[in-house]
Amino acid sequence: MLDSKGLVPTLAIFVAFIISILCLFAGTQKNFLGDVDLLTLYTPADSTGSGVHDFYSIHIMSYCQGTLGTTNPSAGVTRNVTACSNRTLLSSFDPTQAWPNEIASQELGWPRVISDDFHALRLTSKVMAVLYCIGVGAMGAAILVRVWTTLSPRPGQGPCEFWFFMLGSLSISIASIIATVIAFEFVALINAHGKGWNVSAHYGEKFLGMTWAAVGLLLVGTVACFANVFVPKRAASAPAPVEKDIEG
Numbered sequence: 001m002l003d004s005k006g007l008v009p010t011l012a013i014f015v016a017f018i019i020s021i022l023c024l025f026a027g028t029q030k031n032f033l034g035d036v037d038l039l040t041l042y043t044p045a046d047s048t049g050s051g052v053h054d055f056y057s058i059h060i061m062s063y064c065q066g067t068l069g070t071t072n073p074s075a076g077v078t079r080n081v082t083a084c085s086n087r088t089l090l091s092s093f094d095p096t097q098a099w100p101n102e103i104a105s106q107e108l109g110w111p112r113v114i115s116d117d118f119h120a121l122r123l124t125s126k127v128m129a130v131l132y133c134i135g136v137g138a139m140g141a142a143i144l145v146r147v148w149t150t151l152s153p154r155p156g157q158g159p160c161e162f163w164f165f166m167l168g169s170l171s172i173s174i175a176s177i178i179a180t181v182i183a184f185e186f187v188a189l190i191n192a193h194g195k196g197w198n199v200s201a202h203y204g205e206k207f208l209g210m211t212w213a214a215v216g217l218l219l220v221g222t223v224a225c226f227a228n229v230f231v232p233k234r235a236a237s238a239p240a241p242v243e244k245d246i247e248g
Contacts, residue, residue, distance in 0.1 A: 006150075008224040010221075013168070016214040023210050037058060039202065040204065041057075127178065161229070
């Protein structure tokens with residue numbers, strides 16, 4: 001039976017594991033969490049009729065493309081995802097490669113510097129994806145160790161579980177920091193270079209909220225796991241002996 005002291009780290013890492021899995025696989029299929037993206041690139045396609053899509057949403061392992069519409073005026077502009085790229089671990093988005101081969105960037109009125117920006121982002125995005133996979137793997141291993149500890153307690157299981165907690169927490173934290181830098185700094189760079197070309201970008205608020213929620217849960221779980229494994233437990237205070245008066 002799961003003891004109460006192990007309940008906090010178990011729940012924390014399980015929920016963080018689910019959230020991280022959703023962030024990792026978001027956008028790998030057309031109708032699977034398409035709005036949980038790292039950033040969205042908006043193109044001037046609506047004014048050219050060139051066949052380029054209105055937007056491209058970039059995820060960790062894929063990207064999706066689609067059109068913008070206003071089916072309901074009260075709801076504002078809505079996104080209609082038409083297709084997503086194949087899922088790959090070392091995914092990197094290049095806007096010019098995502099377009100039809102016969103379309104040139106000059107024909108679309110596309111600033112070449114933005115393509116250079118995405119080219120420079122390739123290595124960073126790949127490192128983030130690898131860190132996410134390491135973090136998810138470490139969390140999965142920690143969950144398995146927790147199940148093993150519950151079913152068959154043995155010495156040495158606690159430190160093993162803690163180091164998996166540490167690896168998962170460190171990996172997801174660094175990946176989330178990279179994602180945050182991309183969301184704010186890189187998006188600002190795209191908007192600066194796309195000014196006057198009708199090109200803009202917007203960071204994914206849902207993705208950032210989910211990934212940092214996972215980081216928070218992992219930190220709580222890691223601290224609780226450390227306390228359970230390494231903090232000495234107080235010995236239960238023995239009741240004071242009762243002195244009996246001997247009459248005689």
